[in-house]
Amino acid sequence: MRIRVNCKTEKLPIVYRHLFMSLIIQALNASDRLLKEEFYPHSGGGDGERHTKVVKPFTFSVGLPRRSRVVKERFCVAGDVEVEDTVFYFDPGEYVSLYVSSCDYQFIASLYNGLLEKRSFEVGSGISLEVHRVYMLSERKITGDCVVFKAHSPVSIEGKDGKRLLPIDENGVGKDGEALRVFNDEFNAIHGRLFRELRGDGESRGVGLYRPLVFRPLAVRKKVVKHAIKDAVERFVHKKKEVPLMYLTVFEGTFEVSGDERDLLLLYQAGVGLRTGQGFGMVEVER
Numbered sequence: 001m002r003i004r005v006n007c008k009t010e011k012l013p014i015v016y017r018h019l020f021m022s023l024i025i026q027a028l029n030a031s032d033r034l035l036k037e038e039f040y041p042h043s044g045g046g047d048g049e050r051h052t053k054v055v056k057p058f059t060f061s062v063g064l065p066r067r068s069r070v071v072k073e074r075f076c077v078a079g080d081v082e083v084e085d086t087v088f089y090f091d092p093g094e095y096v097s098l099y100v101s102s103c104d105y106q107f108i109a110s111l112y113n114g115l116l117e118k119r120s121f122e123v124g125s126g127i128s129l130e131v132h133r134v135y136m137l138s139e140r141k142i143t144g145d146c147v148v149f150k151a152h153s154p155v156s157i158e159g160k161d162g163k164r165l166l167p168i169d170e171n172g173v174g175k176d177g178e179a180l181r182v183f184n185d186e187f188n189a190i191h192g193r194l195f196r197e198l199r200g201d202g203e204s205r206g207v208g209l210y211r212p213l214v215f216r217p218l219a220v221r222k223k224v225v226k227h228a229i230k231d232a233v234e235r236f237v238h239k240k241k242e243v244p245l246m247y248l249t250v251f252e253g254t255f256e257v258s259g260d261e262r263d264l265l266l267l268y269q270a271g272v273g274l275r276t277g278q279g280f281g282m283v284e285v286e287r
Helices: 017-031 033-041 105-120 177-198 231-237 261-270
Strands: 002-010 010-012 058-063 070-080 079-088 096-102 120-124 127-137 147-153 214-227 248-259 281-285
Touching: 010 127, 017 033, 017 070, 017 096, 017 105, 017 120, 017 127, 017 261, 033 105, 096 105, 096 261, 127 231, 147 261, 177 214, 177 261, 261 281
Parallel strands: none
Antiparallel strands: 002 096, 002 127, 010 079, 058 096, 070 079, 120 127, 147 248, 147 281, 214 248
């Protein structure tokens, strides 16, 4: 299940994912507080930045207008903590588009209803998001055991030691042989754990992967993303770091995944990799 949310706003900072997390939490809080508490037990109705360990059954990406005015200015990333970085200003007639994909019908229905009920969201950094229109989108069908995905938001994979893992080497060339096997081992471990939590009903309850996934990079590139969530910002401030932002090494582009059709569908609906509920890992089916 997928929706597109067209929003109006005057501006967005380059660090914006936590603002859309806030919008999602507020929308859930408006329409289904029990569901909001299930997914975000430690946040208030408007706190989109607090990280929780609950596996989220969704992913999202954000599309910015092509035309914008770019300036450098200070903005808040959590509470009264400020940074100076890029801010995009948009023309009055332009829309910012939020795309959300989920494997959970109740989540999508509650989010949809909350967006239409509340309409206006104060999401932090002095920014308001005004919901103009919400569209239901069609899903692409997955009918085989191999699919090519294109990342609409960067994919985050990390090992047990917390180190970021990429399917390409330092020169941007796709890994093969033993290096790709190591990446695939972690890729399977991550999704086996996530899928056990995401599959909560019927005969699939508690099932991880139906069979191992095989990841193959096609046209993948490394990307470093600035990111902010409230507890991470507070840790940076406590340690007196100069810039209270996370720098995540992720990847984007197109890649092939082989496996059981049911697992591939869940990757498509709920996202690939980690931090999907923070705006990472949303993919589209290329073929």
